[in-house]
Amino acid sequence: MVKLSRDKRAYETHRSKDNVVKVPSISSSGRSSVFATANSTSVAAQIGGTAKLPCIVRKFNNGVVSWIRKDVTPPTILTIGLGPYIADDRFMVEHARHLQNWDLVIKHVRPSDAGLYECQVSTHPATSIFIELRVTEASAEIIGAPDLHVRAGSTLRLVCTILHSTETPLYVFWYHDQRMINHDAGVKVTIDRSTSVLQLQDADTTHSGNYTCDPANAVPAYINVHVLNATEGNDS
Numbered sequence: 001m002v003k004l005s006r007d008k009r010a011y012e013t014h015r016s017k018d019n020v021v022k023v024p025s026i027s028s029s030g031r032s033s034v035f036a037t038a039n040s041t042s043v044a045a046q047i048g049g050t051a052k053l054p055c056i057v058r059k060f061n062n063g064v065v066s067w068i069r070k071d072v073t074p075p076t077i078l079t080i081g082l083g084p085y086i087a088d089d090r091f092m093v094e095h096a097r098h099l100q101n102w103d104l105v106i107k108h109v110r111p112s113d114a115g116l117y118e119c120q121v122s123t124h125p126a127t128s129i130f131i132e133l134r135v136t137e138a139s140a141e142i143i144g145a146p147d148l149h150v151r152a153g154s155t156l157r158l159v160c161t162i163l164h165s166t167e168t169p170l171y172v173f174w175y176h177d178q179r180m181i182n183h184d185a186g187v188k189v190t191i192d193r194s195t196s197v198l199q200l201q202d203a204d205t206t207h208s209g210n211y212t213c214d215p216a217n218a219v220p221a222y223i224n225v226h227v228l229n230a231t232e233g234n235d236s
Contacts (some may be wrong), residue, residue: 127232
């Protein structure tokens with residue numbers, strides 16, 4: 001208990017009397033003899049995704065590495081060493097001894113997670129770096145929306161781009177009206193880090209309707225597809 005109290009006092013060393021967070025100047029290069037990670041590093045993560053805030057510690061002798069949320073009142077201790085300090089299992093420390101990293105991992109990122117975080121080593125005096133987390137909202141966009149006209153018998157090809165994403169989606173579901181069609185006969189779906197392509201061979205009028213591209217952790221996109229018989233005129 002005595003050690004924890006001493007550590008808590010150390011966490012307050014960068015806060016002024018008027019309750020304003022002071023980010024210390026480490027060096028012109030943003031590095032110190034303690035940290036290999038640059039001070040004031042900025043990290044982006046998307047809503048619903050996973051954020052990883054880096055903190056590589058060169059050496060800290062018998063000190064303890066802790067993470068603190070700094071831009072809240074009062075500052076919130078998140079982790080001490082490898083253990084969580086708050087009752088929120090979204091926060092954890094990823095540590096590999098040979099890499100000397102003490103990264104803070106935040107799962108299921110929320111907009112309210114955006115802000116300033118401190119990685120602190122309880123040396124005497126305590127030393128820290130600050131990491132900014134920016135939270136984005138990923139969204140899908142289908143090329144050609146809102147309406148696409150194709151000729152019957154041709155291949156229907158829909159390209160869905162995922163904007164503002166910081167990680168490859170775990171899945172992209174495609175829907176025709178209300179039914180998921182990823183595994184339908186004649187349908188081929190491919191996906192990479194930021195794009196999913198749906199191809200449907202030999203389109204006919206039954207394939208007309210609303211198509212939805214629904215990636216994990218992103219706002220879905222929609223397009224209305226019109227499959228035209230030869231007598232209905234030219235493609236537009």
